[in-house]
Each structure stands twice: as C-alpha cells, then as structure tokens.
Amino acid sequence: MRHRSQPPKAPAWRASSIALLLGLSALVIVSFISLPLHWGALFTQEALRTSVEFLRGFAPPESAPSFLLKIAVGTVETLSMSTIGTLLAALLGIGLALPASGRFGNSARLTTRLLLNVLRSIPELVWAAILLIAAGLGPFAGTLALAAHTSGVLGRLFADAFENSSPLPEATLRINGVRPLAAFLYATLPQTASQMLSYTLYRWENNIRAAAILGVVGAGGLGQMLKYHLSLFQMQAAASVMLAMLLMVAAVDAVSFMLRRIMSK
Template sequence: MSDETFTTLGTRERGLAAAAGFRSRPSLLQFLLLFAFGALVVQTLIVVEARPQDLITGVSGMADLLARATPPDWSRLPDALWPALETVDIAIFGTVFAVLLAAPLAILAAANVTPARPFYYLARGIIALTRAVPDLVWALLFVTAVGLGPFPGALALAVHSVGMLGRLFAEVVEDMDMGPVEALTTTGASRLQVFTHAVLPGVLPSLLGISLYRFDENLRSSLVLGFVGAGGIGFQLLTAMNLFQYRTVSLLLIIVFVLVMSAERISALLRARVA
C-alpha cells in the first residue's frame, strides 16, 4: 500500500474513534433527563412521607398480628363459602354485561368501521367517562341507589369494565385487516353482513382473550368493592378485621388466594384454546 492509503485509513480510524467517543459521552439532554428523574424520585419520597425506619421498627407489630392470625379458623369455612360464590358471580356478571355493552360501543368507536363521526365521538366519550370514574366510586353510587348487597358491586364492575373493554376492543378493531371488509363492501353487502362475516371473525379471538383478562381483574376488584358494602367475601373480610377476628381474616385470605389462582389458571387455559 502507498503512504497515501495508510494516511486515509488512519484518518478514517481516527474519525470512527472520535465518533465512538462522542457517543459514549453523555449529552446535555441525557444529563437533564437523569437529573429530572432524580428530582422526581426525591419529590415522590417527600410527598408520600416515606419513612423506611418506621417499617423496620414496626416489624414486631406485624409479627404479632401474624401470630394472632394463625392458625386459620377453619370452623368458619362453611360460612365463607356463600360470600366466596357471591364474589365469583359478581365478577362474572360484571364481565359478561360489560362485554355485551362494550362490543357495540367499540364498533362505533373504531375509526375504520364507525358509520359516522358523531357516533365515533359519542362512543369515545362514553368509554372515557366509564373508564375515568373508578369502580369504587361506581360502587358507592350504586349502593346509594339500590342498597347494600352484591348487585351494586356487579353493576359497578360492569359499568367500569365497559370503559376498559370498549377502549381495547376498539383498538383491536382498528388494527384488523381491512381486506375482507373492503371485499364484502364492494359486493354490496350490508353493514350487518360485513360485521358478521368480516369484522367479527377477524377480531373474535383477541376479544375473547381481552375479556378473560378482564375477568381476572374483576375478580380482584370485587374483593375491594365489598369494603363499601357491595357484598362478596370482601365485606366479610372487612367485618372480620373490624371485629379483630384475625384467624377468620387469615381463612378468608386463603380463600381469596385460591379464587384468584383458580381464575388465573382457568383463564390461561381458555386463552390458549382460543388463541
């Protein structure tokens, strides 16, 4: 090789090395982002009044509480079976009726299949409203309207789930393959025929999977809704805690664990079948 070639190679290598060194050095933007993240964490610790030392000194109290909660009071198991069934049925009711209400809303809220823009904005508004209000607030409203019991809890889960399912359903419909829809539309098929023969077959597996995931969430939420008088095992758990019946509390927590794990396993099996 000539001296000129060596000089050219040396210049290129120095340029690559300089570029690599430039990339390895943090830029001003990266430094500012890191500083902003650190400041965010610090203000979070201040606002939540984090005191790790209190957690360490409170270990003995937690251990005493656990000691009083063992062994579980298995004699209360027959009395807990009906509230457990209520909890499961609340989740089923909330999921099934949410799917029935969210499906048509999702069709209207999907930009690629909505019949008109006013329907699109109306459906999106309803979905946003039902999703923005927490299920606990819905439960309080329905308890006021229909009284205590599992029915207001089921209604609260159904209304709140409409917002969550409606948004996810609409996104699935918007991401679907529009080829079959366009093919049926060009043949003069009606909107109902397009929906049943093109839209529904393309999105049904995804919708079923999302619905099963939502059932998992509703089962957990139904436990919390019992704290405001919406029935289920959550109400029994709150009552036992207020009466300092910690052995009963531990029994109810075991039942909750079994319910949640069973629901997760069944949902996983069903999702595998429809995938």
C-alpha cells in the same frame, strides 16, 4: 471466502423519545422528593415486633364447618359478581366499540370515546358507592359497578382492535352487495374475536380481585365478610376469608391461563 452479512444498524433515537424518557425520569425523581418516605422506620425493631404480634393473631385460621360453609357461599357470590359483571361489560363494550371505532362518523367516535373515558376513569369502588344508593346493599350494586368500569375498559380495547383490523375483507363484501352488519360479522369480527376474548378473560381475572374488594363498601361476597370480621377484630375468621380469596384468585388465574393457551393454538 464468503463474507458474513452485517447486522442491521440500530434505529436512531428520536428527539420525541428522548424528551419522553427525560420527562418520565424527572417525574419519578420529583415523586420521590415530594413524598415523605421514611424507609428507616419500616425496618426498625419496634416495627418488626408489632408486625409479628399482629400476624400471630391470624393463626390458626377459623375452620369450623359452619363458618367454612359461609365462606363457600361468599366465594360463589364473588365469582358470580365478577362473571356477570364481565359478561355485561363485554356486551356493552362491543356495542360502544362500534361507534368508537369510527363506523358512524367522527362525531359519534369522539362522543363514544369520551363516554368510555368517563366509565373507566371512575374506579369500581366509587361506582359501587354511587350504585349502592340506587340499588341498595348487596351483590347487585357490586355487579353493576364492575360492569360500568369494565365496559369502559373493554369498549376502548375493542374499538382499537376494530380500527387495527384489516378493512379489505369487509370492504370486499360491501362492494359485492353484502349488508354492513353481515359484512362486519363475517369479515371484521372473526379477525378480532380471539383478541377480544383474550381481553375479556384478562379483565375477568381483574374483576375477581375487584369483586373481593367491593364487599368492603357493602357489595357482598368475601369482601363484606372480611370487613365484618376485621371490624370486630376476629382475626382468625378474617384469615380464613383471606385464604379463600387467595385460593379463588389462583384458581381463576389458572383457568384463564389454560383458556388463553387453548385459544392461541
């Protein structure tokens, strides 16, 4: 009679993993204790009544042809900001990822990674507020803000992808006399290209949402329209702008999902 093979034993918990889990649990508990969260006030009858009255002001959405044309222009502007900002960030991210992956020594690696940390730690809204002073109101400042923040994110992701790729193909080409740049383009870059493109598409999705918000500080697009109509309490017009944002984000998510599916085949 044949004996069934026993399943492998589960790996034992490390002390560092247990300590990390306990630390995160303590952080969650302290967060709940330190914040004055009044959950009961959220579900009172008065809160429900005022919320319903507020939402009624958005119906029906503005549907005048002239206003829909303005929304279409704002949608194109928002899409353009996110696309150009992501493209600039991808190009800058590749340039920063090379020294950040240790190709030019440890000093260049540490310095570049520090720069990437600074770029991505500053939110897009803060970048937009800073760049509005230099570039003025409009989509140009928003595009630069998206590019600055996203280059820090993509640069770090690209650098990690380069470090985790197999060094053997590039080393083989280098031993046979191929120049470093050519060896990188023919050996390392093809290994990481699909992963880098997936990272870029994901950040493009995020930048669509961010571009819609950057208009709140005067960076153009649908966000600027939304701020304008909300400040004037033109709720029906604001509802049309928010619907345009939802449709735009849903369409971009669908396109990005299809592109990632194509790349995975």
